[in-house]
Amino acid sequence: MPNTLEATVDISASPEQVWRVISDPKRMPEFSPTTKRMIPLGSPGAGTWTINLNRVEGKYVYPTTSRIVRYVPNQAFAFRMLENGVVWSYTLEPIETGTRLIERRDVPNGVRKPVRMLINSFLGGEQKFEAELVRGMNETLERIKTVVER
Known part of the structure; x- marks a missing residue:
């Protein structure tokens, strides 16, 4: 499984406008x-913990916890999942037509064997799981774009 997945969208709005939407x-x-x-x-910022409820393929719902590891207004927002060490990030880059928003999934220490076994047993295998993650990342970015450009 690759350590990094990435999706990008260009938004016709300033980084400040995009930040107002994604920073909460x-x-x-x-x-x-x-x-x-x-x-x-607590208030969102570097060091803030979050409690999350997630779903996969409409079948499984599971809780996670994360900690915001980067929170730079108008530039970047990232959080690390406590359970698996995965870092999800959003980076804002000013471009001529507005803002390029990049979503990444990084696995700095690789995928642990128990997680890999769960992916293979319950989520259709690594390729299918990662394809779904990328699809979800693109869907996320398109939804953000729609809200910001309204």
Whole structure:
């Protein structure tokens, strides 16, 4: 399984406008097809913990916890999942027509064997699982784009 997945969208709005939409973790369920809840334990910022409720393929619902590891207004928002060490990030880059928003999934320490076994046993295997993640990332970015450009 690759350590990094990435999706990108160009949005016709300033980084400040995009940041106002993506910087509140409570809004993540509006955009992500796999997030049912993301509740920050305090004001969002680097170091803030979140409690999350996620779903996979409409079949499984499971809780996770994460910690915001990067929170730079108008530039970047990232959180690390406690359970598997995966880092999800959103990077805003100013471009001539507005903002390029990049969503990434990084697995800095690789996928642990128990997680790989779960993916293979319950989620159709690594290729199918990652294809679904990328599809969800693109869907997330398109939803953000729609909201920001309204």
